[in-house]
Amino acid sequence: MTQASNTNGAPPRLTQLSHGGGCGCKIAPAVLRQILAASGVAGIVPPQLLVGTETSDDAAVYQINETQAIVATTDFFMPIVDDPYDFGRIAATNAISDVYAMGGTPLFALALVGMPVNVLPLETIGRILAGGESVCKAAGIPIAGGHTIDSVEPIYGLVAIGLVDPRHLKRNSGARPGDKLILGKPLGVGVYSAALKKEQLHSGDYAAMVDATTRLNTPGQLLACLDGVHALTDVTGFGLLGHLLEIARGSGLRARLNLADIPLLPRAREFAAAGYITGASGRNWASYGAEVSLAASVGDLDRALLTDPQTSGGLLVACAPDTVTEVLSAFLQHGFNHAAVVGEIVDGPAGVEVG
Numbered sequence: 001m002t003q004a005s006n007t008n009g010a011p012p013r014l015t016q017l018s019h020g021g022g023c024g025c026k027i028a029p030a031v032l033r034q035i036l037a038a039s040g041v042a043g044i045v046p047p048q049l050l051v052g053t054e055t056s057d058d059a060a061v062y063q064i065n066e067t068q069a070i071v072a073t074t075d076f077f078m079p080i081v082d083d084p085y086d087f088g089r090i091a092a093t094n095a096i097s098d099v100y101a102m103g104g105t106p107l108f109a110l111a112l113v114g115m116p117v118n119v120l121p122l123e124t125i126g127r128i129l130a131g132g133e134s135v136c137k138a139a140g141i142p143i144a145g146g147h148t149i150d151s152v153e154p155i156y157g158l159v160a161i162g163l164v165d166p167r168h169l170k171r172n173s174g175a176r177p178g179d180k181l182i183l184g185k186p187l188g189v190g191v192y193s194a195a196l197k198k199e200q201l202h203s204g205d206y207a208a209m210v211d212a213t214t215r216l217n218t219p220g221q222l223l224a225c226l227d228g229v230h231a232l233t234d235v236t237g238f239g240l241l242g243h244l245l246e247i248a249r250g251s252g253l254r255a256r257l258n259l260a261d262i263p264l265l266p267r268a269r270e271f272a273a274a275g276y277i278t279g280a281s282g283r284n285w286a287s288y289g290a291e292v293s294l295a296a297s298v299g300d301l302d303r304a305l306l307t308d309p310q311t312s313g314g315l316l317v318a319c320a321p322d323t324v325t326e327v328l329s330a331f332l333q334h335g336f337n338h339a340a341v342v343g344e345i346v347d348g349p350a351g352v353e354v355g
Helices: 029-039 084-101 122-139 189-197 203-213 219-223 239-251 268-273 279-291 300-306 321-333
Strands: 049-051 060-063 069-077 105-115 143-150 155-164 180-183 229-234 254-257 292-294 315-319 340-346 351-354
Touching: 069 084, 069 105, 084 105, 084 122, 084 155, 084 203, 084 219, 084 229, 084 315, 105 122, 122 143, 122 155, 143 155, 180 321, 189 203, 189 268, 219 229, 219 315, 219 321, 229 239, 239 254, 239 279, 239 300, 239 315, 239 340, 239 351, 268 300, 279 292, 315 321
Parallel strands: 105 143, 254 351, 292 351
Antiparallel strands: 049 060, 060 069, 069 155, 105 155, 180 315, 180 340, 229 315, 254 340
8 A cells, every 4th residue: 555645645644544533532431431330340449550541630640658659640642743753752741740639750652653644754754753752761760661563543652650759649639728720831722722623723823832732741849849739731632621620620619710810822723713613622612611610700611711722721719818939939930831720629519610
């Protein structure tokens, strides 16, 4: 079989080879819950397994001694951009983020590679892997192995392994009443990716998108050391509402979002208004919308941005009010200039309110 190409003889665009892109490829939350419930298999849960599947947290954590626990996670997806090097960078950043979201320090990674080898030039595949390697180098970790398959659609990601002191472990289920909610990155990656597929992104838009999605969530290591940080996660395919809802459910509390305070990529609202909204956004709302209360002032456009699937999105922090300054400082130290207080945690039935 010969390599496929566009009419001008160039290799096909990566985003043309996949039915979805980035974390928008995720199975919808409600469908995922049904699949897991239908499996009906009671797994082994040793006491050393500090974090498993019980609260849909970002990674598994297994304690090996008093001061060390292993953090293990995996993440992979299909292309969200056409540049192979950037695709590799985004996928690797996204995968390593889950270690930071537990308050851990990455140790090493394994590459997960599925490529249509008769469709994509080997040079293109090599550039994807090089992009991932560049991010691992920036994180100070090696890619120590992995697995490859010949796949119909291009897929790339990592298994990421890290370490955390169990005393500093941050889960998504520890929020307390009165906590402030802080978001580390602006929303809008999903609508930007939808606009990219329609060739509507200018070079500046693309640069903003890549900058956000390749910025490692390294503040997680600093946040882990703050006693006032009670819950931590990262915002990815289920959108801000979906991942905040996981905090609310796990903590048995209610979250309130202030719409006006939520940071957005510069043209996110414009692209959403033009109809560049992913199918995952609608699937997200259908999965958990019954647990979200929207004020009358929150329109369909706002809802689309709140459910927009984020690829390599920002950390979402629940912290004591007197820790807010330290949390924002941790973000600023690492170049996260858009970090902002976006809401709070209150007593009440588990769910999310947006006003």
